[in-house]
Amino acid sequence: GQQLNQSPQSMFIQEGEDVSMNCTSSSIFNTWLWYKQDPGEGPVLLIALYKAGELTSNGRLTAQFGITRKDSFLNISASIPSDVGIYFCAGPIVAGGTSYGKLTFGQGTILTVHP
Amino acid sequence: DGGITQSPKYLFRKEGQNVTLSCEQNLNHDAMYWYRQDPGQGLRLIYYSQIVNDFQKGDIAEGYSVSREKKESFPLTVTSAQKNPTAFYLCASRSPGQGEGQPQHFGDGTRLSIL
Numbered sequence: 001g002q003q004l005n006q007s008p009q010s011m012f013i014q015e016g017e018d019v020s021m022n023c024t025s026s027s028i029f030n031t032w033l034w035y036k037q038d039p040g041e042g043p044v045l046l047i048a049l050y051k052a053g054e055l056t057s058n059g060r061l062t063a064q065f066g067i068t069r070k071d072s073f074l075n076i077s078a079s080i081p082s083d084v085g086i087y088f089c090a091g092p093i094v095a096g097g098t099s100y101g102k103l104t105f106g107q108g109t110i111l112t113v114h115p
Numbered sequence: 116d117g118g119i120t121q122s123p124k125y126l127f128r129k130e131g132q133n134v135t136l137s138c139e140q141n142l143n144h145d146a147m148y149w150y151r152q153d154p155g156q157g158l159r160l161i162y163y164s165q166i167v168n169d170f171q172k173g174d175i176a177e178g179y180s181v182s183r184e185k186k187e188s189f190p191l192t193v194t195s196a197q198k199n200p201t202a203f204y205l206c207a208s209r210s211p212g213q214g215e216g217q218p219q220h221f222g223d224g225t226r227l228s229i230l
Contacts, residue, residue, distance in 0.1 A: 004157075006157075009155075030216065031216035033218050035221075040223075040224070040226075041223045041224065042119075042121075042205050042207075042221030042222050042223045042224050043158075043205070043221050044221070045218045045220070048216065048218055050216050088157060088158070092216065101146045101148070101163070101165070101209045101217070101219065102148070102160060102163060102173070103158075103160075103219060104157075105157035105158045106157055107155070107156060107157045108155075108156075108157055
């Protein structure tokens with residue numbers, strides 16, 4: 001089945017540093033989604049990518065849809081303490097020509113920011 | 116404000132007991148989803164529903180049941196057959212009319228624990 005491998009599993013950084021994480025798959029994806037989950041809350045959508053090679057920013061966050069359509073990257077610049085949380089990549093599970101909106105998720109990257 | 120409301124926030128279950136988790140949305144979304152989240156893992160799909168009075172099993176449906184009698188409501192019952200129910204449960208919804216890449220929106224979750 002379609003699985004997403006997300007790395008790194010965890011990151012410990014100092015406030016002000018830049019962060020990079022990625023997500024890879026053995027299957028082609030037509031959409032890449034990046035979510036952030038704060039402790040004890042539900043995931044919130046950060047960025048959605050719909051086209052190979054697309055580079056999209058949301059404030060200090062920038063995400064890219066890989067040219068091969070099998071990977072995606074998320075960068076956070078000048079990290080701040082409120083960036084702490086779990087970051088997930090996700091993409092539609094396609095079978096028989098439709099996903100029925102179902103998503104497959106990476107394992108998540110746990111980000112810790114030291115002041 | 117439009118959104119997804121999950122209740123209760125915390126729930127405790129005794130051995131052999133069924134419990135029901137509530138999920139209500141006022142986003143007018145047709146599709147709704149239930150996920151289970153365990154520490155260090157991504158989200159795993161339990162059940163999903165594309166339309167009222169219809170639902171399908173996800174990857175880990177055993178020990179769970181759902182109903183979809185109203186568009187805005189998609190309750191999840193954790194039955195006594197689920198031997199390891201302790202987890203964080205997330206409900207999501209989506210508007211399928213906007214294509215396969217339309218993201219899901221999540222509630223803030225219910226944490227279920229065994230007494």
